[in-house]
Amino acid sequence: MLTVLGIAALVGSLGLREAVAAEPPLPIPASQLRSGIAFAGGDVRALQADVAANPAQLWIEQGRQWWSTRPAQGGGAPARACLDCHGPPEALRGVAASFPRLHGSTGRLFNLEDQIRHCRAERQGQAAWAFESDELLGTALLVTQASEGLPLPSGIAPELRPHFEAGQALYRQRQGQLNLACTHCHDWKWGQRFHTDPLSQGHPNAYPVYRLEWQKPGSLERRLRSCYFGVRAEIPPWGDLSMRQLALYLRWRGQGLPIEVPAVRK
Numbered sequence: 001m002l003t004v005l006g007i008a009a010l011v012g013s014l015g016l017r018e019a020v021a022a023e024p025p026l027p028i029p030a031s032q033l034r035s036g037i038a039f040a041g042g043d044v045r046a047l048q049a050d051v052a053a054n055p056a057q058l059w060i061e062q063g064r065q066w067w068s069t070r071p072a073q074g075g076g077a078p079a080r081a082c083l084d085c086h087g088p089p090e091a092l093r094g095v096a097a098s099f100p101r102l103h104g105s106t107g108r109l110f111n112l113e114d115q116i117r118h119c120r121a122e123r124q125g126q127a128a129w130a131f132e133s134d135e136l137l138g139t140a141l142l143v144t145q146a147s148e149g150l151p152l153p154s155g156i157a158p159e160l161r162p163h164f165e166a167g168q169a170l171y172r173q174r175q176g177q178l179n180l181a182c183t184h185c186h187d188w189k190w191g192q193r194f195h196t197d198p199l200s201q202g203h204p205n206a207y208p209v210y211r212l213e214w215q216k217p218g219s220l221e222r223r224l225r226s227c228y229f230g231v232r233a234e235i236p237p238w239g240d241l242s243m244r245q246l247a248l249y250l251r252w253r254g255q256g257l258p259i260e261v262p263a264v265r266k
Contacts, residue, residue, distance in 0.1 A: 176233030
């Protein structure tokens with residue numbers, strides 16, 4: 001017969017097993033996780049490390065100007081600047097690592113760029129900056145740089161579980177004319193060469209990132225859309241929920257890796 005203590009221990013152990021079962025094992029063990037810069041050539045690593053030469057610094061400086069700019073409003077006083085509500089960008093340390101997350105008033109899954117666009121429209125009364133615009137990327141880089149060196153968080157909050165599972169399923173889903181899933185390249189073949197370059201593990205800890213092929217910074221959403229194009233799949237529209245769900249899964253998958261912004265990739 002079980003005693004009260006025995007029942008409590010049994011319930012506790014069952015609860016622990018359920019908690020462990022609720023979160024799948026990392027597809028790449030934590031001890032083997034590598035940021036994308038580990039797969040870059042020496043010239044790219046040097047460019048990222050050189051503060052004076054890193055081209056993404058230009059966008060960060062523009063973002064710093066927009067952070068303190070009070071947009072004009074028709075016939076009235078200027079709107080509040082980002083600085084007026086949030087203080088200096090350095091005060092937002094840790095914020096970038098929390099995205100994607102649910103937005104309080106809309107209940108939608110937001111990435112950092114979504115939040116900036118929402119603030120621009122709802123708090124400043126201005127037209128939301130276009131996806132991949134210099135203004136949006138510069139501000140996103142500025143905010144993300146405040147969290148430089150912080151690890152991507154572990155764990156998934158219960159309210160994010162449906163989005164996490166959708167992102168996980170999408171990551172494993174074969175797509176396009178090449179019939180490939182993200183996992184085939186970034187879990188199974190990382191480190192092997194694709195044409196002339198080694199495949200990375202596909203982590204999101206360096207976005208927005210300056211890519212030499214783009215000659216400007218770009219968001220994680222742009223990079224994911226490029227992968228869709230690469231496997232010849234139908235590309236989701238900008239702002240699509242599936243891209244935020246996939247980003248959420250990628251954040252969990254790269255947990256513990258430090259945020260590195262401004263980053264450079266080939």
